[in-house]
Amino acid sequence: MENTLTLHHVSASYDGKAVLEDISLEIPAHGITAIIGPSGCGKSTLLRCMNGMLREEKGTGISGEILLGGQDIQKMEPEQLRRRVGLVFQTPAPFPFSIYRNMTYALRYYGVRDKKELDRQVREKLEMAGLYEEVSQELDKSAHKLSGGQQQRLCIARALTVEPEVLLLDEPCSALDVKSSSVIERMLVQLKERYTIVIVTHNIAQARRISDHVAFLFGGRLVEFGTTAQIFSEPREEQTRDFLEGIYG
Numbered sequence: 001m002e003n004t005l006t007l008h009h010v011s012a013s014y015d016g017k018a019v020l021e022d023i024s025l026e027i028p029a030h031g032i033t034a035i036i037g038p039s040g041c042g043k044s045t046l047l048r049c050m051n052g053m054l055r056e057e058k059g060t061g062i063s064g065e066i067l068l069g070g071q072d073i074q075k076m077e078p079e080q081l082r083r084r085v086g087l088v089f090q091t092p093a094p095f096p097f098s099i100y101r102n103m104t105y106a107l108r109y110y111g112v113r114d115k116k117e118l119d120r121q122v123r124e125k126l127e128m129a130g131l132y133e134e135v136s137q138e139l140d141k142s143a144h145k146l147s148g149g150q151q152q153r154l155c156i157a158r159a160l161t162v163e164p165e166v167l168l169l170d171e172p173c174s175a176l177d178v179k180s181s182s183v184i185e186r187m188l189v190q191l192k193e194r195y196t197i198v199i200v201t202h203n204i205a206q207a208r209r210i211s212d213h214v215a216f217l218f219g220g221r222l223v224e225f226g227t228t229a230q231i232f233s234e235p236r237e238e239q240t241r242d243f244l245e246g247i248y249g
């Protein structure tokens with residue numbers, strides 16, 4: 001299916017040390033999949049596999065296969081893959097430019113020059129990220145002058161400007177207060193109509209609130225994958241149950 005990300009027996013290592021082992025998983029399209037698990041279990045590494053970033057890092061080894069809409073990501077140009085699979089990091093890192101320039105940076109890179117089209121895209125994506133109303137009068141302001149929650153939403157909006165099929169988010173709310181987090185949660189629930197979303201979160205309650213599926217990783221292995229309702233009401237594996245009960249968390 002289009003927009004589906006499928007992993008077949010994916011393993012990864014840093015300098016010969018295995019960190020992901022034999023992960024097979026199908027990320028359903030147009031839903032939110034939460035990746036949960038204790039610190040160091042490989043969540044961020046898994047996201048970096050999914051957009052091809054890990055492959056480009058020094059000292060890493062990857063085996064197995066990752067398909068995007070049935071196409072092997074290893075056979076795609078890195079640039080094309082990055083355009084189709086966006087990654088938003090834990091710490092928002094807007095470019096040290098204006099809000100407007102952050103939002104038009106990738107579009108200009110891909111050759112969009114028409115001012116009207118750029119303006120339209122800036123507005124549409126800022127609206128999707130729930131930020132437009134707050135910043136519409138100050139698009140020339142430096143992005144670094146926004147609050148943490150606003151910067152995070154700007155980074156999500158910026159990632160959306162290239163219309164990725166899949167949006168990967170690595171703990172996007174970990175530095176935010178409850179109010180900013182809930183703004184982002186509401187936004188993600190709206191965005192899933194249009195994009196396939198994978199979110200790494202330490203916040204189990206957040207995974208429960210917004211995700212449709214949950215993948216539980218432990219020690220580099222996928223212990224369990226299921227619908228959010230199933231994972232929380234009747235986990236199949238004892239490790240999952242223990243984690244959700246806070247034993248490892």
Ligand SMILES: Nc1ncnc2c1ncn2[C@@H]1O[C@H](COP(=O)(O)OP(=O)(O)OP(=O)(O)O)[C@@H](O)[C@H]1O
Pocket residue numbers: 014015019037038039040041042043044045046
């Ligand atoms: N660049 C790197 N070089 C070497 N080892 C790394 C590198 N990045 C991560 N690791 C190791 O790989 C393992 C998985 O790390 P990863 O960052 O994927 O975990 P995580 O589940 O995202 O953890 P956290 O919840 O703390 O963010 C850890 O043992 C970590 O020390």
Ligand SMILES: [Mg+2]
Pocket residue numbers: 043044045170
């Ligand atoms: Mg991490």
